[in-house]
Amino acid sequence: MENRWIHNGYVLRAAVKEDMYDYCMKYAPLDAEAAHMTCNPVYSDPSMVMGFFDRVLKDESYHLFVLLNPKGQLIGETALNEGEDNTASFRICIFDPDERGKGLGSWAIGMMMQYAFDALGMEEINLEVLSENERAIAAYRHHDFISTGREDRMILMECRRRQYEKEKRETERSEPYRFSL
16 A cells, blocks of 8 residues: 555655654744644754654654645654554644644545555554644544543544444445446
8 A cells, every 4th residue: 555645735655764854843843832732842952853753764663654745845744653453543743833724634644544444454543632622633533533531631532443444435435426438
């Protein structure tokens, strides 16, 4: 399965070593909203992020993807971290405030679900989202994630393969019949 997708000129693809500088410059520092909504510390020094980036690129159970705008600039990330029993934890962050609210996060969530379930054979994707991050919660629910509990200010959510496959079948049935001459 392909690990690169394009939508309206935006590209979501697997991170490569050449992305390190741009990734670290975007991540350190994150803007205040991104840092708050993702519960990440505000790193002031990009070199603090370099070790993480280098480590995850070498880790076969960690799937880091970068989101690029139509100009080829890195504007976000998504990640799947494989766990036990064919599960993966998921995260996403749109670094650039001007790119938020355009549906890119929802599109990226859908592509990562496809990758996790179809390419990696995962049975479940789980995540934690800040309870006040209404935009992210709505995007996850749109993709059939369900709430499974709470821990402090975080909502725990999951999507199982059967939910994903059911939604995929229903979407295929609702699309009009297409043919070519």
